[in-house]
Amino acid sequence: MNVLDHGFVNLVESWGSDERIIEAARQSVGGGFVSWAPYEGHPKGDAGLLRYMWEHEHATPFEFAGAVFEVRAPIFVFREWHRHRVQAFSEASARYAPLPDLNYVPTVERMLQKGGASRQAGSTGATLTQRQAEFACEGIANTYKDIQYEYEGLLENGVPKELARLVLPVGRYSQMRASANLRNWLAFLKLRQAPNAQHEIRVYANAVHDMLAEKFPRTVALFDEGAP
Amino acid sequence: MNVLDHGFVNLVESWGSDERIIEAARQSVGGGFVSWAPYEGHPKGDAGLLRYMWEHEHATPFEFAGAVFEVRAPIFVFREWHRHRVQAFSEASARYAPLPDLNYVPTVERMLQKGGASRQAGSTGATLTQRQAEFACEGIANTYKDIQYEYEGLLENGVPKELARLVLPVGRYSQMRASANLRNWLAFLKLRQAPNAQHEIRVYANAVHDMLAEKFPRTVALFDEGAP
Amino acid sequence: MNVLDHGFVNLVESWGSDERIIEAARQSVGGGFVSWAPYEGHPKGDAGLLRYMWEHEHATPFEFAGAVFEVRAPIFVFREWHRHRVQAFSEASARYAPLPDLNYVPTVERMLQKGGASRQAGSTGATLTQRQAEFACEGIANTYKDIQYEYEGLLENGVPKELARLVLPVGRYSQMRASANLRNWLAFLKLRQAPNAQHEIRVYANAVHDMLAEKFPRTVALFDEGAP
Amino acid sequence: MNVLDHGFVNLVESWGSDERIIEAARQSVGGGFVSWAPYEGHPKGDAGLLRYMWEHEHATPFEFAGAVFEVRAPIFVFREWHRHRVQAFSEASARYAPLPDLNYVPTVERMLQKGGASRQAGSTGATLTQRQAEFACEGIANTYKDIQYEYEGLLENGVPKELARLVLPVGRYSQMRASANLRNWLAFLKLRQAPNAQHEIRVYANAVHDMLAEKFPRTVALFDEGAP
Numbered sequence: 001m002n003v004l005d006h007g008f009v010n011l012v013e014s015w016g017s018d019e020r021i022i023e024a025a026r027q028s029v030g031g032g033f034v035s036w037a038p039y040e041g042h043p044k045g046d047a048g049l050l051r052y053m054w055e056h057e058h059a060t061p062f063e064f065a066g067a068v069f070e071v072r073a074p075i076f077v078f079r080e081w082h083r084h085r086v087q088a089f090s091e092a093s094a095r096y097a098p099l100p101d102l103n104y105v106p107t108v109e110r111m112l113q114k115g116g117a118s119r120q121a122g123s124t125g126a127t128l129t130q131r132q133a134e135f136a137c138e139g140i141a142n143t144y145k146d147i148q149y150e151y152e153g154l155l156e157n158g159v160p161k162e163l164a165r166l167v168l169p170v171g172r173y174s175q176m177r178a179s180a181n182l183r184n185w186l187a188f189l190k191l192r193q194a195p196n197a198q199h200e201i202r203v204y205a206n207a208v209h210d211m212l213a214e215k216f217p218r219t220v221a222l223f224d225e226g227a228p
Numbered sequence: 229m230n231v232l233d234h235g236f237v238n239l240v241e242s243w244g245s246d247e248r249i250i251e252a253a254r255q256s257v258g259g260g261f262v263s264w265a266p267y268e269g270h271p272k273g274d275a276g277l278l279r280y281m282w283e284h285e286h287a288t289p290f291e292f293a294g295a296v297f298e299v300r301a302p303i304f305v306f307r308e309w310h311r312h313r314v315q316a317f318s319e320a321s322a323r324y325a326p327l328p329d330l331n332y333v334p335t336v337e338r339m340l341q342k343g344g345a346s347r348q349a350g351s352t353g354a355t356l357t358q359r360q361a362e363f364a365c366e367g368i369a370n371t372y373k374d375i376q377y378e379y380e381g382l383l384e385n386g387v388p389k390e391l392a393r394l395v396l397p398v399g400r401y402s403q404m405r406a407s408a409n410l411r412n413w414l415a416f417l418k419l420r421q422a423p424n425a426q427h428e429i430r431v432y433a434n435a436v437h438d439m440l441a442e443k444f445p446r447t448v449a450l451f452d453e454g455a456p
Numbered sequence: 457m458n459v460l461d462h463g464f465v466n467l468v469e470s471w472g473s474d475e476r477i478i479e480a481a482r483q484s485v486g487g488g489f490v491s492w493a494p495y496e497g498h499p500k501g502d503a504g505l506l507r508y509m510w511e512h513e514h515a516t517p518f519e520f521a522g523a524v525f526e527v528r529a530p531i532f533v534f535r536e537w538h539r540h541r542v543q544a545f546s547e548a549s550a551r552y553a554p555l556p557d558l559n560y561v562p563t564v565e566r567m568l569q570k571g572g573a574s575r576q577a578g579s580t581g582a583t584l585t586q587r588q589a590e591f592a593c594e595g596i597a598n599t600y601k602d603i604q605y606e607y608e609g610l611l612e613n614g615v616p617k618e619l620a621r622l623v624l625p626v627g628r629y630s631q632m633r634a635s636a637n638l639r640n641w642l643a644f645l646k647l648r649q650a651p652n653a654q655h656e657i658r659v660y661a662n663a664v665h666d667m668l669a670e671k672f673p674r675t676v677a678l679f680d681e682g683a684p
Numbered sequence: 685m686n687v688l689d690h691g692f693v694n695l696v697e698s699w700g701s702d703e704r705i706i707e708a709a710r711q712s713v714g715g716g717f718v719s720w721a722p723y724e725g726h727p728k729g730d731a732g733l734l735r736y737m738w739e740h741e742h743a744t745p746f747e748f749a750g751a752v753f754e755v756r757a758p759i760f761v762f763r764e765w766h767r768h769r770v771q772a773f774s775e776a777s778a779r780y781a782p783l784p785d786l787n788y789v790p791t792v793e794r795m796l797q798k799g800g801a802s803r804q805a806g807s808t809g810a811t812l813t814q815r816q817a818e819f820a821c822e823g824i825a826n827t828y829k830d831i832q833y834e835y836e837g838l839l840e841n842g843v844p845k846e847l848a849r850l851v852l853p854v855g856r857y858s859q860m861r862a863s864a865n866l867r868n869w870l871a872f873l874k875l876r877q878a879p880n881a882q883h884e885i886r887v888y889a890n891a892v893h894d895m896l897a898e899k900f901p902r903t904v905a906l907f908d909e910g911a912p
């Protein structure tokens with residue numbers, strides 16, 4: 001699934017299922033999954049149990065499912081992503097291989113976006129005109145070019161890769177795999193799909209959300225209903 | 229897989245593979261899995277990379293695989309098991325459903341076992357005779373019976389389950405699911421298959437080991453060679 | 457601070473403070489703690505920031521404080537406590553030293569308690585009379601005595617400590633130290649002070665709460681106001 | 685403690701002590717700290733127990749001490765640091781406040797350094813001359829200047845801070861507080877003081893090491909002896 005100008009999120013694999021989550025929960029009373037539909041003594045079926053667990057924050061059963069994603073995103077997005085310490089990460093390292101010349105340039109529409117960003121993260125007070133926004137996007141793109149020119153020069157002159165990378169901008173794309181259980185992915189979505197999250201990580205969170213929804217439709221539907 | 233007199237360990241599911249571990253590791257240089265056999269520039273194939281990572285404790289890639297087990301074991305075994313805080317657990321609760329009358333009675337051979345236990349955990353100095361060992365096993369079994377009699381009586385008289393359970397012995401079987409990534413399962417095995425681990429958790433660790441070896445044969449083979 | 461019939465919770469040490477939490481939070485904008493009272497540009501002072509963080513679940517700053525407790529509690533209480541996997545635990549082991557003959561016997565009032573326990577954890581339907589409750593408490597105490605008699609017999613006959621302990625009841629007291637940061641302690645309190653938590657762990661959580669309130673009065677006051 | 689050209693590491697506070705670690709360990713047998721010097725039944729004193737725990741990787745007691753540091757370091761150093769997921773971090777955010785114009789420029793000696801870096805992270809094969817190294821350092825410094833010029837221009841034109849930051853290089857200094865228990869700090873040192881760690885994070889790890897050694901002299905002395 002493509003994200004931003006050069007990024008993507010791909011599902012590598014998932015484990016568990018909505019049914020497995022019920023199975024894990026039923027360990028506490030010695031049972032398993034029966035049926036999503038109503039059955040003897042459970043007028044709402046196991047769908048009722050799933051909802052009960054979600055609404056009462058019985059979070060452990062949601063640790064019995066999970067997913068691995070492969071992600072290409074700008075470094076500043078990864079910097080926020082890596083705050084989620086219950087995930088496992090394996091990322092490209094510019095110590096070992098030069099990072100390809102892929103950099104995130106915001107669109108003019110994004111540059112003019114209002115309200116997506118929190119007040120603090122917003123502009124310095126001025127309101128951008130269309131022309132100013134175009135100019136800013138070009139300025140960023142040109143700076144990336146100058147940086148890449150310097151980066152390549154340093155590498156060609158024999159500067160160690162681990163030092164040549166110092167000039168790389170946080171708008172440069174990197175790549176990683178990230179693995180987490182479903183409980184943690186949902187905590188990630190809660191923070192990173194929130195209105196005050198930065199647009200650029202929000203679009204990645206949206207992609208993660210949609211792929212999780214295919215694998216765990218009932219759990220993600222409960223998540224979509226809102227808190228907790 | 230049966231363990232002890234009434235216990236078991238069953239694999240519920242696993243994710244990842246030896247190949248996926250290589251894929252995760254190759255994120256750092258932007259590649260994937262190629263071949264376990266030798267290939268251009270890699271005289272030992274990706275088997276060489278797997279060994280290198282293992283021997284140099286590059287542990288993160290081993291977090292990109294994992295397994296879920298269903299386990300029935302005595303409470304004192306679970307008490308040690310639950311010290312592994314990177315695992316997810318969902319266990320039966322005697323607050324909600326009475327625990328079935330299944331209790332661990334050591335065999336006479338186990339009772340006479342030497343050296344398996346560390347010195348500190350060992351006997352008070354005396355050496356058990358065959359007759360004494362038989363007597364001890366019977367004593368334990370009889371105590372379980374008396375406890376069960378009391379437990380049932382309390383429940384029948386209307387004592388809340390959460391209080392009736394106070395008398396249950398730590399030799400009583402409970403049941404749970406446990407989920408962890410492969411890095412953590414191997415850390416579990418390292419501690420719990422060690423000679424100074426108590427025999428009863430060691431046999432569970434052995435069962436976990438054998439089921440992991442079927443799913444991740446190359447990684448577990450490296451583990452079996454020894455440290456780290 | 458004494459808890460139940462033979463238990464206690466003592467504060468070993470704490471680190472950080474309400475002020476340190478503000479300092480950690482201000483890292484994001486490059487400042488420090490100023491004043492709890494109003495000041496230039498902050499009409500609610502740093503008290504306003506603390507409240508904002510709490511209400512918006514900005515949890516990380518609360519990881520920059522913490523506390524270590526020494527606790528003596530029944531094993532079934534520790535079994536619930538140890539589900540909090542972000543804490544560090546160091547507990548007495550009956551493999552290495554026999555556990556002293558201290559066991560939890562509920563009071564008759566506790567035995568008759570209504571509503572504290574969740575419905576599922578409650579009685580089997582019958583309603584206990586005063587006499588039945590007394591009888592149940594005596595029955596539990598007598599079972600403990602029988603178990604202790606067997607336990608001592610096994611030890612005296614030279615049965616390894618790690619096997620003699622099999623008969624010990626989950627009502628037996630054990631002892632541990634537990635360390636966690638403040639964010640985690642508050643998550644512990646949220647679950648374990650809840651009305652549906654079992655009475656016996658609730659009284660321990662209450663003791664932890666009161667000692668934290670002395671060290672972190674402003675943060676605990678926010679916690680006491682309610683969610684999140 | 686100053687590190688690199690504009691960085692530092694300062695100890696904010698620590699908790700626990702070598703003695704507290706012994707106390708935590710003695711929970712398992714029901715005792716406390718006695719004496720570092722020999723005493724009845726302990727010919728090596730509690731120094732012997734500390735060594736035993738260290739050498740046998742009984743790691744839990746080392747979780748009962750810890751430290752908080754305030755750190756200013758280049759972003760690429762923080763990127764490696766943040767892989768240590770058991771630490772708590774609170775970092776400056778360029779979404780909320782522009783990052784000051786402080787950037788890491790390697791010295792010529794560092795640029796010419798051999799062997800510190802692993803082979804893979806090293807040069808592209810060429811060997812730098814003194815003149816080339818000087819030229820590279822100047823090139824990096826000049827690129828920083830151009831980037832800062834662009835960054836300020838974007839901010840002045842009203843581009844949101846969260847987008848203006850895209851051009852910032854990973855050589856830019858940021859600031860954070862980091863909190864962890866001693867077990868985790870020693871794991872950090874083991875990886876980041878290793879010969880194949882990048883020089884720039886190694887000097888930070890050295891500073892952390894020296895400050896820990898003042899607070900926990902006996903534990904750090906064992907660490908310094910080597911594995912594990």
